[in-house]
Amino acid sequence: MWKRGRRHPGQLAPRLLAVAGAGLLAVLSLACGNDKDKVTLGLIVKRESNPFFVKIEDTAKDTAGDDNVKLLTAAGKSDIDNRTQVAALAKMTAEGAKGILITPANSSAIVPAIEKARRAGVNVIALDTPTRPRSAVNALYATDNFEAGDLIGRYAKAKAKADAIEPKIAMLDLAPGITSGQLRHDGFLKGFGIKDGDRRIVGSVNTLGETGRGEAGMKALLAKDPGINIVYTVNEQAAFGAAAALKAVGRSNDGVILVSVDGGCKAIKDYVRPGVIDATAQQYPENMAREGVKALAKAARGGPKPTGFLNTGLELITRDPVKGVPSEAVAFGVRNCWG
Amino acid sequence: MINRRFGYKAGVLAGLGLAAVGGLLFIPASGLLKFAPFLIALFVLAAGLSILETSANPFVIAMGPEESATQRLNLAQAFNPVGANIGVLLGAIVILPNLTPEAAKVIMSPAQLHDAQEHDLSLVLGPYLGIAAVLVLIWVLIALRKMPTPAEERQGEGEARTGALRRLWRNRHYRYGVAAQFFNVGAQVCAWSFTIQYARDVVGVPPGSAGWYLQASLLLFLVSRFVMTYLLGIFRPTKLLALMGALGVGLSLIGVFSQNKVGLLAVVGISVSLSLMFPTIYGVALRGLGEDTKFGAAGLVMAILGGALMPPIQGKVMDQSGAAFGYIIPAICLALVTCYALFDLRTHRNGGRLVAEGAH
Numbered sequence: 001m002w003k004r005g006r007r008h009p010g011q012l013a014p015r016l017l018a019v020a021g022a023g024l025l026a027v028l029s030l031a032c033g034n035d036k037d038k039v040t041l042g043l044i045v046k047r048e049s050n051p052f053f054v055k056i057e058d059t060a061k062d063t064a065g066d067d068n069v070k071l072l073t074a075a076g077k078s079d080i081d082n083r084t085q086v087a088a089l090a091k092m093t094a095e096g097a098k099g100i101l102i103t104p105a106n107s108s109a110i111v112p113a114i115e116k117a118r119r120a121g122v123n124v125i126a127l128d129t130p131t132r133p134r135s136a137v138n139a140l141y142a143t144d145n146f147e148a149g150d151l152i153g154r155y156a157k158a159k160a161k162a163d164a165i166e167p168k169i170a171m172l173d174l175a176p177g178i179t180s181g182q183l184r185h186d187g188f189l190k191g192f193g194i195k196d197g198d199r200r201i202v203g204s205v206n207t208l209g210e211t212g213r214g215e216a217g218m219k220a221l222l223a224k225d226p227g228i229n230i231v232y233t234v235n236e237q238a239a240f241g242a243a244a245a246l247k248a249v250g251r252s253n254d255g256v257i258l259v260s261v262d263g264g265c266k267a268i269k270d271y272v273r274p275g276v277i278d279a280t281a282q283q284y285p286e287n288m289a290r291e292g293v294k295a296l297a298k299a300a301r302g303g304p305k306p307t308g309f310l311n312t313g314l315e316l317i318t319r320d321p322v323k324g325v326p327s328e329a330v331a332f333g334v335r336n337c338w339g
Numbered sequence: 340m341i342n343r344r345f346g347y348k349a350g351v352l353a354g355l356g357l358a359a360v361g362g363l364l365f366i367p368a369s370g371l372l373k374f375a376p377f378l379i380a381l382f383v384l385a386a387g388l389s390i391l392e393t394s395a396n397p398f399v400i401a402m403g404p405e406e407s408a409t410q411r412l413n414l415a416q417a418f419n420p421v422g423a424n425i426g427v428l429l430g431a432i433v434i435l436p437n438l439t440p441e442a443a444k445v446i447m448s449p450a451q452l453h454d455a456q457e458h459d460l461s462l463v464l465g466p467y468l469g470i471a472a473v474l475v476l477i478w479v480l481i482a483l484r485k486m487p488t489p490a491e492e493r494q495g496e497g498e499a500r501t502g503a504l505r506r507l508w509r510n511r512h513y514r515y516g517v518a519a520q521f522f523n524v525g526a527q528v529c530a531w532s533f534t535i536q537y538a539r540d541v542v543g544v545p546p547g548s549a550g551w552y553l554q555a556s557l558l559l560f561l562v563s564r565f566v567m568t569y570l571l572g573i574f575r576p577t578k579l580l581a582l583m584g585a586l587g588v589g590l591s592l593i594g595v596f597s598q599n600k601v602g603l604l605a606v607v608g609i610s611v612s613l614s615l616m617f618p619t620i621y622g623v624a625l626r627g628l629g630e631d632t633k634f635g636a637a638g639l640v641m642a643i644l645g646g647a648l649m650p651p652i653q654g655k656v657m658d659q660s661g662a663a664f665g666y667i668i669p670a671i672c673l674a675l676v677t678c679y680a681l682f683d684l685r686t687h688r689n690g691g692r693l694v695a696e697g698a699h
Contacts, residue, residue: 265543273598284442291446313445331540331662336442 039300042092042100048075051339059289082106086113099123099296111136127288139306145183148281152259153191158322171204172233207238214241233260236267265337279318287312347398354391355478362471420561431550503634516624519679520642523616525649526672540662556610563614577683584677587612591670
């Protein structure tokens with residue numbers, strides 16, 4: 001029987017808890033859910049074993065998951081496998097992809113397949129590596145490689161001045177004709193304030209971005225001039241080789257300014273943190289993937305098509321900052337490294 | 340003051356109310372997007388929780404028969420680590436994985452950065468509003484409940500207090516115990532406050548996963564406490580305290596020098612050594628104090644000031660030398676706790692009954 005009159009305060013407790021719980025559930029349900037149309041996009045990388053491309057793929061998948069995107073993925077068998085990428089472009093177009101992200105293995109050979117996809121209404125963004133011609137794709141999302149070289153050039157110059165050393169420079173380059181390597185080389189020279197052929201450059205070698213070739217090249221240059229005290233390396237794999245060659249001839253970390261580009265976790269933790277690599281320009285493959293997925297998803301839902309070039313960012317990571325050259329601490333590099 | 344004048348219930352309600360206000364102050368703080376308002380909100384929240392704890396412990400003791408007071412207090416305190424674990428869980432699920440990635444901020448325009456900052460702060464706002472809501476609910480439940488409690492007697496208090504302070508100061512076991520408690524709480528807050536930063540800055544653990552290492556730390560603390568309770572029935576408390584102190588020093592030093600996953604696991608493992616320290620130091624320091632136990636207990640509670648003073652020192656060391664080297668501070672603190680245990684093992688004192696047992 002329901003009795004009128006004042007309820008005991010203790011009886012209010014369960015009711016109050018029930019109301020609070022219902023309110024919490026309502027708030028949570030409003031916070032969940034995604035009202036965007038599902039769209040299909042594609043991602044084609046050079047190969048899945050390279051940590052740089054692993055980071056791109058992982059970030060693309062995460063962003064796709066958050067944005068109600070079905071993401072089709074494919075990878076070549078090697079850095080020069082164009083055939084697999086051509087087949088993947090056709091397959092993804094047939095499967096309804098409205099946009100495709102691609103890291104081209106061959107900048108010119110991939111162009112006909114990309115143009116075919118675009119004629120079918122697919123938007124295409126090149127990541128990391130440009131196509132030849134650049135206009136073959138809607139947009140390029142990549143690191144500004146010239147800026148990367150310039151940053152480490154400026155650092156090397158300032159550090160040499162601070163340490164009062166007379167520069168003797170070794171250049172460990174990529175390979176002839178590869179745009180990214182040439183841009184980094186040119187950027188370094190500009191940042192350091194010198195030109196090709198400067199008397200302060202002891203010599204340059206091509207490393208193909210490999211550790212073994214980096215070590216062999218560095219040994220050859222040290223044989224030419226044992227007093228080399230500044231080493232430019234096109235990427236961190238080459239830097240590992242250079243460090244090994246320097247160690248083999250008994251040169252200490254303090255006596256040589258070694259700079260590089262990439263920002264991978266192994267380099268940051270095992271080389272930059274202890275001071276073997278003095279500074280590296282860290283690039284962000286996750287930004288390429290995240291911005292690429294977002295831009296293509298927006299276009300697929302009726303928004304503007306991606307165009308032009310998006311600079312996906314760089315930071316100089318060093319444990320020994322120098323005046324006049326902006327940089328971030330090693331901890332920043334560790335938090336944002338890849339691989 | 341509140342407890343003495345208005346009773347424990349009023350003290351509890353004052354603490355709950357002030358803490359709820361602190362939670363609600365996050366609303367204007369997240370609108371202003373400046374550091375100072377957040378600090379004020381945290382200060383008000385923490386002040387309320389301090390009043391709550393100071394009122395709740397004696398309230399729990401006073402609300403029932405004296406013979407079961409310690410049991411009631413231990414039961415109440417047993418919820419502390421549960422709450423701490425839930426708090427960290429909230430951070431690991433609701434906040435950390437949804438923060439704007441740091442790399443994304445590198446290419447943002449100032450307007451985009453502002454929006455990202457607002458978004459990140461809104462993640463923090465939700466849990467604090469939730470806490471405020473729960474505190475208000477508990478406030479209402481307690482306010483509506485009749486809870487008679489006895490008033491405290493205050494005869495000859497002034498004279499007894501002066502005498503007690505002099506006696507306590509002369510008692511080395513007590514004096515050094517307060518210092519040990521200061522450094523123990525300092526080590527505890529330092530170890531936990533910077534676990535996530537160690538995971539991110541030293542090992543490169545992504546933000547979404549870093550919180551789980553702190554969660555593991557707290558779970559380890561909870562489980563170890565039960566194990567230590569069992570072991571305390573077998574071994575002399577200060578022997579175990581010395582062993583755990585030395586373990587804590589070793590693990591902290593591994594964290595300093597092993598800048599990888601091993602170091603991170605060592606940092607997490609420090610919680611094992613911390614688990615028995617507060618109640619053990621509390622009990623050892625108060626042993627044999629007799630009628631001075633009440634004042635002695637107050638002094639030991641004040642030693643938690645270590646938790647406020649040591650973290651900024653570790654922060655300073657980290658700014659200079661990196662997150663890993665910062666763990667030299669807990670190493671030093673735990674070394675001092677170990678010294679207290681060894682001091683107790685090697686010296687004698689007059690026997691005396693332990694009047695009350697605390698927990699943290």
